[in-house]
Amino acid sequence: MSPLILLSFFCVILVATSQGSDVVHRIQPLQIHPLRLQSDSACLSWRVAVEAHNIIDWTVAPEGCEGYIGNYMLGGQYRKDSKVVADEAYEYAKSLKIRDIGKDVWVFDVDETVLSHVPFYALHGFGAEPVNYIEFFEWLAKGKAPALPESLKLYNKLLSLGIKVAFLTGRGEELRNITATNLKNAGYHTWEKLLLRGPGSENTTAVVYKSAERRKLEEEGYRIVGNSGDQWSDITGTNVGERTFKLPNPMYYVK
Numbered sequence: 001m002s003p004l005i006l007l008s009f010f011c012v013i014l015v016a017t018s019q020g021s022d023v024v025h026r027i028q029p030l031q032i033h034p035l036r037l038q039s040d041s042a043c044l045s046w047r048v049a050v051e052a053h054n055i056i057d058w059t060v061a062p063e064g065c066e067g068y069i070g071n072y073m074l075g076g077q078y079r080k081d082s083k084v085v086a087d088e089a090y091e092y093a094k095s096l097k098i099r100d101i102g103k104d105v106w107v108f109d110v111d112e113t114v115l116s117h118v119p120f121y122a123l124h125g126f127g128a129e130p131v132n133y134i135e136f137f138e139w140l141a142k143g144k145a146p147a148l149p150e151s152l153k154l155y156n157k158l159l160s161l162g163i164k165v166a167f168l169t170g171r172g173e174e175l176r177n178i179t180a181t182n183l184k185n186a187g188y189h190t191w192e193k194l195l196l197r198g199p200g201s202e203n204t205t206a207v208v209y210k211s212a213e214r215r216k217l218e219e220e221g222y223r224i225v226g227n228s229g230d231q232w233s234d235i236t237g238t239n240v241g242e243r244t245f246k247l248p249n250p251m252y253y254v255k
């Protein structure tokens, strides 16, 4: 191994281990591709188009982008991009006049918004190879998904402002206990609502299902002051809330 490659490799280790104590950034550095540290312009363009929702309905990331996405997710940029989203959300939240009746809520999606699948995807091509859903649900059922650090910080700040939190996830009711335990273990110690897909909504798209759940929240008298998700289907449709915040996710698409 040449000195340059070794240097790159150790830089990656340094970056990946200097991001605080969260598990996401303690993924084994061997998952990052040391020779792909330079930005890959085609994969970067693809990611930007995904984030802008110009590319939709995709199932796997383009061939050849595994290294780029892996480096994006674990090399620090994903964390920085997530921080910008969380910081903007907090600046907005601070400007709100929160009522003291406990009815102002912030809706958070769960997966890739407050909990991370990176430990799974890091072992399965970062979205650039088809997901084996049996393996995926086995992993999910362990309830070990770590928090997205910036979202956890935002969550705590919102609570301190007097905003209630509603988790709205595409996970099914059968995962309620696992999801609740996982959330608590990851640091999300309280919530007003934990909304999962129940009977009758299994076959609807996320946009339809989540719009209906948010409408029910509003019918119960809640005011959705903010709404954070990693998918456009989290923040589009109806009853989306007074402001929406899109977290990055180049690993998978949910419509």
Ligand SMILES: [Mg+2]
Pocket: 109, 110, 111, 112, 113, 229, 230, 231
């Ligand atoms: Mg999600």
